[in-house]
Amino acid sequence: MTWEVVIGLETHVQLSTVSKIFSGASTAFGAEPNRQACAVDMALPGVLPVMNAAAVDKAITFGLAIGAHVAPRSVFARKNYFYPDLPKGYQISQFEIPVVQGGTIAIQVGEGDKAYAKQVELTRAHLEEDAGKSLHEDFHGMSGIDLNRAGTPLLEIVTEPVMTSSAEAVAYARALHALVMWIGICDGNMQEGSFRCDANVSVRRPGEPLGTRREIKNLNSFRFLQQAIDYEIRSQIEQIEDGHKIQQATVLFDPDTGETRMMRSKEDAHDYRYFPDPDLPPLVIEPARIERVKAGMPELPAAMQARFAADFGLSAYDAAQLTASLETARYFEAVVAAAGPAQAKPAANWVMGEVAARLNREEKSIADSPVMPQQLAGVLARVADSTISNNIARKVFEALWNGEGSSADAIIEAQGLKQVTDASAIEPIIDEVLAANAQSVAEFKAGKEKAFNALVGQVMKASRGKANPAQVNELLRRKLEG
Amino acid sequence: MRSRTRGTWLACLAAHPAVRRLQWRRIVPAASGTDTGGSIRQPASFCGITGIKPTYGVVSRYGMIAYASSLDQGGPMARTAQDCAVLLSAMAGFDERDATSLQREPEDYTRDLDRPLDGLRVGVPRGWLGDGVSADVRAAVEAGLAELEKLGAKRVEVDLPHAQYAIAAYYVIAPAEASSNLSRYDGVRYGHRAAEYTDLADMYAKSRAEGFGAEVRRRILVGSYVLSAGYYDAYYLKAQQVRRKVAEDFAAAFKLCDVIAGPVAPTVAYKLGEKTADPVQMYLGDVYTTLVNLAGLPALSAPCGFGEGGMPVGLQLVGNYFAEARLLNVAHRFQQATHHHLQTPPAGVLGAGGAQ
Numbered sequence: 086m087t088w089e090v091v092i093g094l095e096t097h098v099q100l101s102t103v104s105k106i107f108s109g110a111s112t113a114f115g116a117e118p119n120r121q122a123c124a125v126d127m128a129l130p131g132v133l134p135v136m137n138a139a140a141v142d143k144a145i146t147f148g149l150a151i152g153a154h155v156a157p158r159s160v161f162a163r164k165n166y167f168y169p170d171l172p173k174g175y176q177i178s179q180f181e182i183p184v185v186q187g188g189t190i191a192i193q194v195g196e197g198d199k200a201y202a203k204q205v206e207l208t209r210a211h212l213e214e215d216a217g218k219s220l221h222e223d224f225h226g227m228s229g230i231d232l233n234r235a236g237t238p239l240l241e242i243v244t245e246p247v248m249t250s251s252a253e254a255v256a257y258a259r260a261l262h263a264l265v266m267w268i269g270i271c272d273g274n275m276q277e278g279s280f281r282c283d284a285n286v287s288v289r290r291p292g293e294p295l296g297t298r299r300e301i302k303n304l305n306s307f308r309f310l311q312q313a314i315d316y317e318i319r320s321q322i323e324q325i326e327d328g329h330k331i332q333q334a335t336v337l338f339d340p341d342t343g344e345t346r347m348m349r350s351k352e353d354a355h356d357y358r359y360f361p362d363p364d365l366p367p368l369v370i371e372p373a374r375i376e377r378v379k380a381g382m383p384e385l386p387a388a389m390q391a392r393f394a395a396d397f398g399l400s401a402y403d404a405a406q407l408t409a410s411l412e413t414a415r416y417f418e419a420v421v422a423a424a425g426p427a428q429a430k431p432a433a434n435w436v437m438g439e440v441a442a443r444l445n446r447e448e449k450s451i452a453d454s455p456v457m458p459q460q461l462a463g464v465l466a467r468v469a470d471s472t473i474s475n476n477i478a479r480k481v482f483e484a485l486w487n488g489e490g491s492s493a494d495a496i497i498e499a500q501g502l503k504q505v506t507d508a509s510a511i512e513p514i515i516d517e518v519l520a521a522n523a524q525s526v527a528e529f530k531a532g533k534e535k536a537f538n539a540l541v542g543q544v545m546k547a548s549r550g551k552a553n554p555a556q557v558n559e560l561l562r563r564k565l566e567g
Numbered sequence: 568m569r570s571r572t573r574g575t576w577l578a579c580l581a582a583h584p585a586v587r588r589l590q591w592r593r594i595v596p597a598a599s600g601t602d603t604g605g606s607i608r609q610p611a612s613f614c615g616i617t618g619i620k621p622t623y624g625v626v627s628r629y630g631m632i633a634y635a636s637s638l639d640q641g642g643p644m645a646r647t648a649q650d651c652a653v654l655l656s657a658m659a660g661f662d663e664r665d666a667t668s669l670q671r672e673p674e675d676y677t678r679d680l681d682r683p684l685d686g687l688r689v690g691v692p693r694g695w696l697g698d699g700v701s702a703d704v705r706a707a708v709e710a711g712l713a714e715l716e717k718l719g720a721k722r723v724e725v726d727l728p729h730a731q732y733a734i735a736a737y738y739v740i741a742p743a744e745a746s747s748n749l750s751r752y753d754g755v756r757y758g759h760r761a762a763e764y765t766d767l768a769d770m771y772a773k774s775r776a777e778g779f780g781a782e783v784r785r786r787i788l789v790g791s792y793v794l795s796a797g798y799y800d801a802y803y804l805k806a807q808q809v810r811r812k813v814a815e816d817f818a819a820a821f822k823l824c825d826v827i828a829g830p831v832a833p834t835v836a837y838k839l840g841e842k843t844a845d846p847v848q849m850y851l852g853d854v855y856t857t858l859v860n861l862a863g864l865p866a867l868s869a870p871c872g873f874g875e876g877g878m879p880v881g882l883q884l885v886g887n888y889f890a891e892a893r894l895l896n897v898a899h900r901f902q903q904a905t906h907h908h909l910q911t912p913p914a915g916v917l918g919a920g921g922a923q
Contacts, residue, residue, distance in 0.1 A: 128756070130632045130633075130757060133628060136666060167750065169755045174749075358794035366666055
C-alpha cells in the first residue's frame with residue numbers, strides 16, 4: 086500500500102532590525118536577562134506599541150522577493166493567552182489580513198539524475214512580535230523570565246500544504262533560509278533562533294482527502310527538520326496501518342531520541358480570542374513605499390543566475406553555486422569586474438574551488454576572506470598571460486591568504502615565481518633530468534607514455550614549478566624523439 | 568456611608584470619585600480623568616463641575632491604564648469651561664508613543680471662549696428629553712437649553728436613529744477590549760498574586776478571582792465571551808457595525824446643527840451601592856454618553872441646575888470632530904450667564920463626604 090505525504094511549513098524568521106517591532110529596545114542577542122526589555126516590552130500598565138517602520142520594509146522586501154501581493158492595508162490583531170513570558174497576556178500578530186499574501190519559492194530537490202525543480206506556493210507571511218523566554222533551570226522550584234526577546238520582530242512565513250517529502254521540506258527551508266539572508270531581512274542564525282520551522286505533517290492514501298495533521302514545533306536545524314518529519318511520517322503510517330486514527334496534536338521533536346512527543350492535543354487548543362488591536366491603526370502601505378523598497382533591493386538570485394549564464398557563459402550549476410549567498414555572488418562579481426569578463430570561467434572555478442575550500446577549512450565566511458577579489462583577479466591575470474602556471478597560482482593564492490604580500494605581482498616578484506619560458510634556461514634542466522632518470526627514458530622508448538609524464542614532473546620539480554609546463558612538454562618530447 | 572457617588576465604577580480608577588468630591592468642595596481646582604463611556608462627563612454632571620472628553624486621539628493615551636483602548640480618552644475636569652480650556656491646551660497634542668494619537672497642529676482652546684453664540688444651531692436628539700429621563704434632570708436640561716436660546720442660539724431637532732443600539736454595542740466592545748487589556752494583571756508581573764496555588768493555571772485563576780472585584784470579573788467574562796470563536800461575528804463584529812452606524816448618524820446630524828445638546832445621565836447621582844445589584848440598570852445610566860465614545864467625538868458636561876435633593880445636573884454638549892474649542896466656547900458663554908457652576912453643595916448633600 087502506498088502512502089502520500091503532505092507537508093506544510095510555518096517558519097518564524099527573525100527580522101534583523103536594530104530595535105524591536107513595537108518599542109525602541111535593542112534586538113541584539115545575548116545580553117544579560119531583562120537588560121534589553123523596556124517598559125513597552127515588559128507591558129508596564131499604560132504603555133503602548135508603536136510600529137517599527139524598518140520591520141515593515143523588511144516584510145515588503147520579502148513580499149517583493151517571492152512575487153507576492155503586498156497588502157495595501159493589513160491589520161494587527163491580539164492573540165490572547167496566558168503565559169509567564171507573555172507579559173501583556175496577548176501577542177500582537179496579524180491574523181485576518183496579513184501584510185504578504187501568496188507568492189512562490191523555487192526549490193531544487195535531490196541530486197544527480199533524480200534531481201527535480203518545484204515551485205512551493207506560499208499562503209501568507211505576517212508580522213508579529215516574539216515572546217520572552219521562560220528559564221526553568223537555575224531557579225530551584227521556580228521559573229525565571231527573560232524578556233530580552235519579547236517584542237523581537239518576526240515574519241511568520243506559511244506555505245500551502247504542497248510538499249510531499251522531508252527532502253522537499255528541507256529543500257524549501259534551505260531555499261527560504263538562503264533567500265531571507267540574501268535580501269537582508271534575517272541574519273539566518275539558527276542556533277540563536279533567528280530561523281525556526283514548524284512542520285505540519287499528514288499522510289493519506291492516494292486520491293483520499295487530506296489526513297489529520299500533526300504539527301511539529303520549533304525545529305531549528307535542517308537535520309532536525311528532516312529527522313522529525315521522517316519520524317512523524319513513519320509513526321503516522323504505522324498507527325493507521327495498526328488501525329488507529331491520527332489525533333490532531335502539537336508535538337515536539339527530541340533530537341536525543343529522534344522521536345516526537347506530544348505537547349498538547351486538539352482538546353487543549355487555545356481559543357485565542359483574536360480581535361483587531363485597538364492600539365495600532367491598520368498598517369497602510371502606499372505604492373510609493375513599495376517602489377522605494379524595491380529600488381533598495383539587491384538583484385535576486387534567480388535573476389543573477391540567468392545573467393551569469395548569459396553574460397559569462399557559465400553553466401546553470403556554476404551559476405547556482407555562485408549565488409548560494411549574496412556575499413559569494415558579490416565576491417565573484419568583484420573578481421570578474423577586476424579581471425575582465427574573459428576571466429569569468431576561471432574566476433568561477435577559483436571561487437567555487439580554492440577559495441571555498443580554504444574558507445571551509447578555516448570556517449570563515451567569504452566576506453571575511455583575507456584574499457580580496459582584486460587580489461584574486463591579479464592571480465588570474467598572471468595565469469592568463471602565462472606569467473605563472475596554475476600550480477604556482479595556488480602558491481601565490483596561499484601567500485596572499487597568509488598576508489605575505491599585497492598583490493600577486495608583488496609575491497611573484499619577491500618569491501621569484503615567474504614562469505620560465507626561455508628555452509635556453511629550461512633545456513639544461515631537461516638534460517639533467519634525462520641523465521638522472523635513465524630508466525624512465527628507457528621505458529618511454531619502450532612505449533610507456535606514463536614514463537613521459539613522470540619525466541615532465543621531474544623537470545617541473547627541478548625548476549621549482551617555474552618552468553612553463555607546455556614548453557617543458559614540447560622540449561622534452563623533441564629531445565626524446567629527436 | 569450614604570454619600571452619593573458614582574459607585575464602584577471600574578473606569579473611576581482614573582477618574583476617582585474622591586477627586587471629584589474634592590473638586591466640588593473646591594479643594595482641587597482642576598484634575599485630569601479618562602472617559603471611556605462617560606467617566607469624565609457623568610461624574611462632572613453628578614458633582615456639579617465641568618469636564619470635557621476630547622476627540623479620540625487628541626490627548627495621548629500613553630501612561631493611562633488602558634480599559635477599552637478604542638474608547639479611552641483623557642481630558643480635564645475643573646470648575647469652569649475656561650479652566651478646562653487652559654488645561655486641555657496643555658494636555659492635547661501628538662505623542663509619538665501613542666499610535667492612535669493624531670498628528671495635528673497644537674491648539675489654544677481658550678481662543679474662542681468669548682465668541683458670541685448668535686446663530687449657533689443647537690441640535691437636540693429626538694427622544695432625548697422624553698420618558699427615559701427623570702423629571703428633575705429634564706427640567707434642568709430644558710432650562711439650560713432655554714438659556715442658550717437667550718444667548719442667541721437656535722434650537723433644532725436632530726435624529727440619531729441608531730443611538731438606541733449604542734449602549735448594547737458599547738457593552739460588547741468595551742468589555743472585549745478590557746478583557747484583553749486586563750490580562751497583564753495575572754499575578755506574574757502585575758496585580759495581586761494568590762498566596763497558595765497548585766500550578767500555573769491555578770495561580771492565574773486564583774490570583775485573578777481574588778484580585779478583581781465582581782464588576783470587573785463580570786466584564787472580563789462578557790468580553791472573553793463575545794470574542795470567543797463562534798460568537799465573535801454575532802457580538803463583536805455586529806457591535807462594530809453599530810459603531811459605524813452611530814458615527815454616520817452623528818455625521819448626518821452635524822449637517823443640521825453645530826453642537827448637540829442633551830442630558831449627561833437620566834438621573835442625578837444615585838446612592839452608593841444602590842445599583843450594584845442590578846448592573847443593567849447601572850449600564851443604562853450611560854445611555855447618553857457611550858455613543859459619543861463609540862463615534863470618537865468630543866463632548867463636555869457643564870452644570871445646568873439642580874435636581875432631586877439639591878443634586879447637580881449637567882448639560883451635555885457634543886461637537887463634531889475637533890470642535891473642542893467650540894464646545895468650550897458655548898459652555899463658557901453659558902457659564903458667564905449662569906451661576907450653577909459656582910454653587911457649592913448644600914450642607915449635608917455629601918453626607919459623610921467631608922469626614923470620610
